[in-house]
Amino acid sequence: GNSVTQMEGPVTLSEEAFLTINCTYTATGYPSLFWYVQYPGEGLQLLLKATKADDKGSNKGFEATYRKETTSFHLEKGSVQVSDSAVYFCALGGTGRRALTFGSGTRLQVQP
């Protein structure tokens, strides 16, 4: 079945540091891949997505590239801000009528 593995958190960085959150997946076929972000006290918000191999999703300075050869979709940002502190979820699109499969989430803490 489908599964998503994310790096354990929390990830603690200083402001303006480079961010990488690793995500690898197991799936049949060629699913869509998503990154969601959850700010404190809120639900999940779609951050970016990629629908096929080599696609790069980007939004708000965050980027992730769909790597079929390594079955990965790592999230990166060149310079994080305190306001980026949140929990980040990698997710895999299901096939047929299935819903998304989520990773366990990675908490990011950015210190000023």
Added chain:
Amino acid sequence: ETGVTQTPRHLVMGMTNKKSLKCEQHLGHNAMYWYKQSAKKPLELMFVYSLEERVENNSVPSRFSPECPNSSHLFLHLHTLQPEDSALYLCASSLSTGERQPQHFGDGTRLSIL
């Protein structure tokens, strides 16, 4: 403003109470979902509705009973819950259940069982 509204935001109930969670979306979506988010556990999909038909039920105990009267509204009826049911319950919607469709989430209902 997420387009998906959940009420109440917080709910405290005893194990013998009956309550309902409500979700409403104004995005014109045809699919709606209930998720359970517990501390230190992955997001758990509970139910999926597509065009008001339940299409997925992930072995959820019968003390949770979903209802989807139309494509804009989704309810989760709660009865005789257990302490381990305390969690954040998230509702989501998407245009369809097609695998390329992103889901839009509400802010959740924080449920505490005494």
